[in-house]
Amino acid sequence: MNGTLARFGRRIAPQLVTLAVVVAMIGIVFPGFFDISIANGRLYGSPIDILNRGAPVALLAIGMTLVIATGGIDLSVGAVMAICGAIAATLIVDGYSLPATLALSLGAGLLCGLWNGLLVAVLGIQPIVATLILMVAGRGIAQLVTEGMIRTFSHHGFASLGSGNLLWLPTPVVIWVCAGILATLVVRRTALGMLIEAVGINRRASMLAGVNARLLIVTVYMVSGLCAAMAGLIVTADIRGADANNAGLFLELDAILAVVVGGTSLLGGHFSLIASLIGAMIIQAINTGILVAGFPPEFNLVIKACIVLAILVLQSPALQGAAMLFSRTKGQP
């Protein structure tokens, strides 16, 4: 068991170190960064803010990790966020109960995932093309749902999903942490994780060994749709309105980035949900850090790109190989 733990530690070490370095850098340029206070029964402070603001990307990263592990990719998650947010806002405005609203919105997310999954697994369309369809069409669908307007609402129960507190933490933090723990338990305590990795590495060989690859692939896209729906609900609840044009815009790219920063190969295969979640937090820490450091906003994207580039260079096979050689000459008996 110790070997497994040690391997897990080694797996997420680069991500943890990166996160620590990013946070430390922010702490240097903005000394007040680590101040955390309690007010109104909830923790406040920049670190909490990172956890809170990072919720949508963290949720997307869960589904995206599983999809990427099968060798696929899901470009539609941003659009699915918009669809589900639009449906939720419209239903709540129309007087549906909160449970019904949530159930229908999450159901819509699952349906979007089913669509992607069928295109990929049954029709055999390349994942990037298959999900591109919904990425483009999704915003149109969301606009049709909201009839081209920004739907605002004032339902307190729903809004609290985005801005409420639970256990001294903002509700979105509790949601993504719980979703992350649940997903990790499900894939690692059952054989799901191993079967997903097998399909991602060699689909034909997995099928010949009896793995139901088709069903697994449809499932991961549905999980991705469900995660996108949750992210869409949080964003919608937070701003108390559905913006079909901007909800989740470009977040699919941040989600993919989170997975990549988390060290999962885009070619599929071995994955780590926890590393992806740390990756999501790294991205959000960069975003927040640039803000609190007081750089002019026009620098934001360039600085972010530079930091991401640095992270990816550190993780690149060329450097990894050199590092491994180094540790081997030191560590091997």
Added chain:
Amino acid sequence: MTNNPTLLAAVGLSKTFPGTRALDGVDFDLRAGEVHALLGENGAGKSTLIKCLTGAYRRDGGDILLEGASIDPRDTQEAQRLGIGTVYQEVNLLPNLTVADNLLLGRQPRRLGLVSRRETNRIAREMLSRYGLTIDVARSLDSYSVAIQQIVAIARAVSLSGKVLILDEPTASLDRDEVRMLFDVVRSLRAQGLGIVFISHFLDQVFDISDRITVLRNGRLVGVRDAATLDRTQLINMMLGRELSEETRDRGRGGFDYAQRARIAYVGTGRAGVIAPFDLSIHRGEVVGMAGLLGSGRTETAELMFAAAPRDGGSVNKDGKPLKLASPRDAIAAGFGFSPEDRKTSGIIGDMSVRENIVLALQARQGWMRPVRLSRQREMADDYIRRLDIRTPDAEKPIGQLSGGNQQKALLARWLATNPEFLILDEPTRGIDVGAHAEIIRMIENLCESGMSLLVISSELDELVTYSHRVVVVRDRVHVAELIGEEITTDSIVAAIAKPSPAPETSA
């Protein structure tokens, strides 16, 4: 010939990987104008030696001398420039480009800055004519047989390098005539003074073409011999380091009781354009061998039987009851197992550990809700690693890093873990060294003694004769003959394969 100067020499070459010493002070020398076979079991260090010579690996110790001068190629291109060219078993060319482009890629003749197609084709034709090959060089490479592709690869390597040519299992997917064609080319290159390193598992071919033979075992040099003074048993002894009593027998295994009811019976199974409908039944404890040339429909038969490919109609019975067999999952549920011919693309999950690869089929059958406990997985993996003598430092090593024979054993373990009733093995001994070969044959015999039914496809007739109760011969996508017990000899199988097709008899 023995007085020819040494062209390429390795002196005390060493290479260490984590956990294994792949090469341990190995000496090797290649003379100009000789074919030098490099032999050894899987994991003996053949491919490591080759990779050090061609710059794919950097050596840890020792020296490489080319025409007396020390060289240290950093990559295969540098080795190529120095004069060392390599042709691999899987042709490393671009199948969708034309033959001419493949020959001259990166150095096509230009006119006004643009590639001159006519000039390219002319030079390519000239290059190939030296090999006695007159083919349309403007057609794409993949429209030609693997043998022709090999010769194109050789022509390219020789024109780029021109001193040393390394042939790594070049004959693995060639039939007899193609091998002869390839060997003619190799002989003419030898006559031109090239030094040729030849790696093969086919001992007949080794004796046929080699001047000298170097044998490696466990990363060490066992010895260098003149091929003419060495006999088969001596060679096998050098390779194995233990006495291999001739494993083969002359006639098939007779005395099988066919009165019992068949365990599995296929009736009218076939697919248009792939394999003509066939009837085939397999009994408890029976080994059915399947012989035929490459492309005859052997592999296709196996795929239909495992439902890995769709079939047109026909029915399958198991123990007298109809069996639903629409997917590999159905087949596995019915107690079937299938080890496919192409280990890399259809067998192993390369990045996953040996343990996970062994557990995979069992886990897939149990479903994702019922995971095999990690401690149980480790037990199973260690158990099979010991029982099948899978050479790996531990069960957590990615299977892709094992040698072919060990991958094959791990795949066998994958199916044995599901405790199958019927196992289909497609070329289980292809690309495997002599030692693993004998072990797998022994394993097949043990499995059948324990009551398992097996269908084994193989190109090695000796092998089929050794373990089969019955041999089905496939020719031109039709099952043409069935030999039982004493009728099975290599000669009778060859006769059945070679008989000209009586056209109307089996057209379906």
